Amino acid sequence: MNRPREPILAFMVCTLWACGWASPAAAATGGRVADLNNQALPGAMVTLTKSPQVPGPAALTVFSDEHGSFAFPPTAPAGTLSVRLLGYKQVDSSLPVAAAAHATLLMRPAANQVGTAPASAYLRGIARPADREVLIGNCVGCHQLPAPEVRAYAKLLDDTPQTQTPESRQKSWEAVVQQMNYISAREFSRAGGPAPADSVYSGGEPGPMAKVLAAALRGPMQEVRGYSYGAPLLVNSRTLIREYEVPEPNAIREAVTLDDPNSLFVADVSSNRIFRIDTTSGAIRTLTIPGPDLLGPHTLVRGNDGLWIGPFFPGHVARLEPKSESWKLWPLAPANGHPVGLHDMSFDTHHDLTTDRQGRIWFSDIGNNAIGWLDPRTGQSGSYPIPPVPGRVGGEQVYGLAMSPDHTHVWYAQVGIGSFGSFNTQTLKFETEVSLPSPTAGPRRISMSDDGVLYLALYGAGQLAAYDTRALKMVGVYDLPDRASAPYSTTWDPQRKVVWITTSNADAIYRFNPRDRSFAVLPLPRERAFLRSVNIDRQTGALVTSYANIVEHVRGPRMALIIDLGDSAAPAARSVAAASDPALADSSR
């Protein structure tokens, strides 16, 4: 795959060179990463943070090759260079560079990997898998664990005479859980919802969570050693990560491109805003969902007729037509008087919104633990409650949803109870139910391959499950390279024939190759790279995702990302015309 096409800026650079303002040899910022013995360091993430007021992405990241060399695109502006490499520290914490400069970045080994190892590295020592699953399920839904502040508190407990007993440590963590519950309640009421005083966001009393925290977060939380990614890196010297910021305050949730790879759409769940970013200039347009109701854009699904938006607050689904930037909203009929909380919509093997054979969009209704439908042509909607799973009653939360390749079934995940199943959209009956061994394993977001294999991200278990929906049998459950990585979603890549797995706790994206059942790692340049879903750009094959730290206090980044993998498998374009969904086409009229 080639570099992203940026013809205008490329033209400008050529023009500057012709005027004698730049030399051909200095057309791109680049350089070399080495240790203090001048040995090349491959695989280092070199980030160019642009100067303020300069157009373009907030930051560009490339990777050093086997010679330690790195190069940014010719369009890269002046800025500051920084490096992230597991087990090394940059000698200069950052290095200002002019555009088209050549820089030598020196690193020294650092056995203590604080600052380069992800939060998941601190959870390796948890003895009981069930404890890890509970911690991830309850805490990592909103922020990485243990974040630096949490580790600082753990050290405070170590250093405080009064908190040397298990009981006092548990009470201290209980206070933290109460604080987090309060924070989350405020966060989710910030945009106009209610502000419950002491609600328990984790869905249970603080005590049990505090007990697990007290046991898990012990020892030298100020250092971490010996962490490795656990699988080969999939990057090369052509890999380019572009990161985009939007105006604060915001609560970025998901990001996606439609037919134009230069137009990036980003949801702000704390408002009624969608940001439209010009990926070349970085210019941002704010698009406001009309109407009196607060939706809180959460889930973004690429449709053949525009951008479909699942809201945080229940009751609606919205669609943006990108050319005219016009909106259409559909109210969703309450289920037995309860508002519908749409979470995921039925997408196909290309991660595009699709319908069943009757033209209905299907969705997971997290508010009622039901499978819902909407006919966008008529506006009619309805839902079917998911039957209880024997032995796993309580805590059910339907989450991910995907359509079968023949458009006859939707598959859904129930994250709260470790279950997934299918619903026949023709007979309107629930059919298959599969319970994972652990009720706290996950799964969250799911996707479907061309050949009908359902891939499930087992959030708590740190595994990938592959289930053959045609043969109705499990193909395999695979340990991810990092079991504490909190895999949030899977996305089938129909061009590369691989699965992309985003993580919430490991600052990385994993790639699973079903042919040899191997994993590879795409590390991300930023700490607290808290990911949600990932999409694949139709034209370029780039990965599109976001850092979606959502609680106001969480100090991690809130950015949208476009990742050009630099691989040779340039996906064939799949335009609106290539896919056909008559119902969706009709609904846009």
Place this chain on the structure above:
Amino acid sequence: MNHRPARSRFVCLGVLGLCIAAATTSAGADESRSRLSPLALQKHCDECHAVDATRIGPPFIAVAIRHRAEGDAAVEPLAQKIIHGGAGNWGDIPMIPNERVTVEEARALARWILSLKSG
């Protein structure tokens, strides 16, 4: 944006996905917050403290009563406690460190706390 007032129920799509909370519990929290100084709100002191009620930490009025006799001498120790946290004065649960509060902000918060009067 003018949005319609909050519904009686809302759905949080966060941790595991769902959290339905009643709207009626918000009044007490908002009233408590309204008594905090703008700086105390800005620095999120309300997450653990109220003016005259025990939450996770002691009520601010209790801190004021205990330390008022010390006069200005109480400002600096309180400011350091705000920044660095720690246990010992009000039980065994350590207060979390607040590294983003500057010394000047912490002193201003301490002075505000010490200025609080009962009732």
